[in-house]
Amino acid sequence: EAGVTQFPSHSVIEKGQTVTLRCDPISGHDNLYWYRRVMGKEIKFLLHFVKESKQDESGMPNNRFLAERTGGTYSTLKVQPAELEDSGVYFCASSQPQANRAQETQYFGPGTRLLVL
Amino acid sequence: AQSVSQHNHHVILSEAASLELGCNYSYGGTVNLFWYVQYPGQHLQLLLKYFSGDPLVKGIKGFEAEFIKSKFSFNLRKPSVQWSDTAEYFCAVIGLEYGNKLVFGAGTILRVKS
Numbered sequence: 001e002a003g004v005t006q007f008p009s010h011s012v013i014e015k016g017q018t019v020t021l022r023c024d025p026i027s028g029h030d031n032l033y034w035y036r037r038v039m040g041k042e043i044k045f046l047l048h049f050v051k052e053s054k055q056d057e058s059g060m061p062n063n064r065f066l067a068e069r070t071g072g073t074y075s076t077l078k079v080q081p082a083e084l085e086d087s088g089v090y091f092c093a094s095s096q097p098q099a100n101r102a103q104e105t106q107y108f109g110p111g112t113r114l115l116v117l
Numbered sequence: 118a119q120s121v122s123q124h125n126h127h128v129i130l131s132e133a134a135s136l137e138l139g140c141n142y143s144y145g146g147t148v149n150l151f152w153y154v155q156y157p158g159q160h161l162q163l164l165l166k167y168f169s170g171d172p173l174v175k176g177i178k179g180f181e182a183e184f185i186k187s188k189f190s191f192n193l194r195k196p197s198v199q200w201s202d203t204a205e206y207f208c209a210v211i212g213l214e215y216g217n218k219l220v221f222g223a224g225t226i227l228r229v230k231s
Contacts, residue, residue, distance in 0.1 A: 003160075031217065042121075043207065045218035056216050091161065095217070102149055102168045102213060108161035 002026065004109035006092050012115045018080040021112045025074070025094030031055075032075050033095075033106060034067060038088040046090075049075060050097075082116045089113050119144045119212050123222035130198050131230050138193040138225050140208030149211040150191040151219065152182055156204045164206070167191065178202070200231040 005024045013019050025032045034046040046065070047057040051072035060067070064083070069075040079086050093106040124139035142148065152164040165176025172184040182193045191208060208222040 033218070035219070035221075042223050043209075043219075043221040045220070048217055056218060059218070093219075101217070102147075104217065105151075105163060105166060106217075106219060107163070108153070110160035 004092055004094050004107055006090075006109040006112050008112060009110065010113045010115075012117065013082055014117050015084055016081045018078065019082055019114060021077045021079075021090050021114070023075045023077070023092030023094075023109060025092070026096075026107055029094035029096050029107075030072070031095040031097060031104070031106075032069060033093040034075070034077055035059075035091040035093065036088050037091065037111075038085070043091065046077075079114075082114075084116050087114055087116045119210060119215060119220045121208055121210050121220055121222035123206075123208050123225050125225050126223065127226050127228070129228045129230065132200055133197045134229075136193070136195040136198045136202070136227070138206055138208075138227070140191045140193065140222060142189050142191070142208075142210045142220075144189075144210065144212045147213045149213065150182075150184060151209040151211075152176065152180070152191075152193050153207045153209060153221075154204045155207070161207070164193070198227075198229050200229050203227060203229045 007022045032049040037043040045059040048055045049069045066078045089111040091111045092109045095104045095106045098104050120143045122141045150167040153161045154164045155161050167174045167184045175181045206225045209219040
């Protein structure tokens with residue numbers, strides 16, 4: 001079974017440019033999460049999709065970030081325009097809903113390293 | 118707000134030494150607890166998890182963790198580390214009343230000298 005995949009693995013852009021990150025969850029996983037780790041700090045939650053719906057976007061830093069999951073399969077996270085402080089590693093995770101929510105486990109992708117110059 | 122504190126940012130051990138990484142969380146409700154590991158060049162992997170039941174949880178590669186509710190702790194242990202355990206270790210918690218989001222600690226970088 002393929003794991004969570006993310007593309008690209010690395011991206012270097014200039015301040016003001018646009019970048020789009022992609023995440024393909026494990027097949028059949030309705031839950032999809034985005035997290036971010038800014039250098040030297042904790043991994044922080046950005047948002048949670050259930051199928052194509054945003055369940056929780058309380059961690060999105062500002063309106064320069066737009067996440068979509070059309071069709072409930074893969075997801076994209078667009079940063080427009082990018083700022084220096086957006087640099088970090090963006091992780092995607094997915095999980096399969098369980099009857100008992102406490103039983104869910106999130107599986108992570110390799111992350112996308114974003115550097116904004 | 119929930120938070121997770123990992124006591125050590127860097128740990129250096131010799132092979133065969135015992136390991137204990139501390140993790141404390143601040144949240145009074147029902148929690149699920151996790152340890153994730155990121156080996157060099159690899160993605161985050163689940164090491165072990167606690168949902169309910171026996172507070173001593175055994176994970177992969179000989180790791181275990183003990184949930185002590187009264188201390189809000191979930192420390193990770195391994196009796197004898199190997200060079201291949203060199204990695205960054207993350208403690209994480211889900212407070213079930215707060216949805217499904219994982220709240221992570223800052224991570225502990227473990228280096229095992231051969």
